[in-house]
Amino acid sequence: MEPLVKSRSLGKSYGHFRALRGVDIDLQPGQVLGLLGHNGAGKSTLIKSLLGAHSYDGELSVLGMEPQKNRVAIVQQLAYISDVAVLPEWMTVKQIINYIAGVHARFQQEKVNGYLAETDIQLKTKIGRLSKGMKVQLHLALVLATDVKVLVLDEPTLGLDLMFRTKFYQQLLDWFNQGDKALIIASHEVNEIASLLTDVLILRKGAPVVSGSIDSVIERYNKVAVPEVKMKQAYSARPLQVLEAVNHSTCIFDNMKEDKLASLGEVTKPTLAEIFVAVQQES
Numbered sequence: 534m535e536p537l538v539k540s541r542s543l544g545k546s547y548g549h550f551r552a553l554r555g556v557d558i559d560l561q562p563g564q565v566l567g568l569l570g571h572n573g574a575g576k577s578t579l580i581k582s583l584l585g586a587h588s589y590d591g592e593l594s595v596l597g598m599e600p601q602k603n604r605v606a607i608v609q610q611l612a613y614i615s616d617v618a619v620l621p622e623w624m625t626v627k628q629i630i631n632y633i634a635g636v637h638a639r640f641q642q643e644k645v646n647g648y649l650a651e652t653d654i655q656l657k658t659k660i661g662r663l664s665k666g667m668k669v670q671l672h673l674a675l676v677l678a679t680d681v682k683v684l685v686l687d688e689p690t691l692g693l694d695l696m697f698r699t700k701f702y703q704q705l706l707d708w709f710n711q712g713d714k715a716l717i718i719a720s721h722e723v724n725e726i727a728s729l730l731t732d733v734l735i736l737r738k739g740a741p742v743v744s745g746s747i748d749s750v751i752e753r754y755n756k757v758a759v760p761e762v763k764m765k766q767a768y769s770a771r772p773l774q775v776l777e778a779v780n781h782s783t784c785i786f787d788n789m790k791e792d793k794l795a796s797l798g799e800v801t802k803p804t805l806a807e808i809f810v811a812v813q814q815e816s
């Protein structure tokens with residue numbers, strides 16, 4: 534099956550500055566790709582390329598089309614929610630629903646009403662008067678009601694409290710589980726999104742440092758609790774990261790056989806968040 538998003542050696546320069554390079558993506562229906570990286574790692578630059586918002590180098594196809602040339606066709610089936618509230622503040626909730634119903638061929642008004650019924654959002658309220666969390670809920674409801682195939686979220690829950698976050702992810706998963714959809718979520722909040730992901734792409738200074746299915750990534754790394762007396766031996770096995778604890782150090786290793794590491798101490802699997810932190814420190 535043709536991937537919903539496919540890229541090969543995707544890159545982007547701003548003038549002489551290389552903000553993104555060497556990104557390969559194969560996003561199939563049913564996949565949730567976590568796009569992880571610290572500030573300035575290139576996440577938004579990659580998303581802007583997918584949206585056709587700027588030029589890029591390398592190969593990129595979104596829903597079988599070239600983003601810059603086919604923006605209008607692509608946004609019928611791909612939606613984007615950013616951390617920046619973009620809904621017109623002067624409109625009421627009802628007005629924005631009517632407006633989108635008029636311009637978006639795939640918009641299903643009864644769906645948006647269903648999503649909003651689970652919130653405290655009133656149709657007559659001006660968007661400018663909604664709380665930040667409510668605006669995000671409204672935005673999500675509008676997007677999910679357009680029945681897109683690919684949804685791209687850039688730090689979607691930034692500034693939302695735990696209750697709004699939980700509701701947000703619940704609605705998102707209800708939509709995703711209808712099938713045939715793919716999600717891309719860019720975030721620093723690795724712990725928050727880790728359980729949703731099927732795949733991950735970790736960027737550092739614009740380049741991919743970890744990429745693949747969650748299972749294959751977790752498989753690759755090991756965490757070992759190494760007692761002080763074995764630390765010299767541990768260093769010779771070149772850990773990615775060493776964190777000192779009481780009476781031992783926690784070392785993360787990449788691509789080392791578990792039986793070899795067992796002589797150093799107890800071997801367990803690191804979490805995605807621990808891998809994320811460890812690969813940022815790799816020289």
Ligand SMILES: Nc1ncnc2c1ncn2[C@@H]1O[C@H](COP(=O)(O)OP(=O)(O)OP(=O)(O)O)[C@@H](O)[C@H]1O
Nearest residue numbers: 547550552570571572573574575576577578579721
């Ligand atoms: N329009 C631009 N012109 C020049 N440099 C830019 C531009 N947009 C982004 N950059 C630079 O490209 C790099 C990647 O930025 P980008 O916004 O993609 O990172 P990010 O991973 O989304 O970061 P954050 O998590 O802080 O949003 C940064 O060094 C940034 O300063």
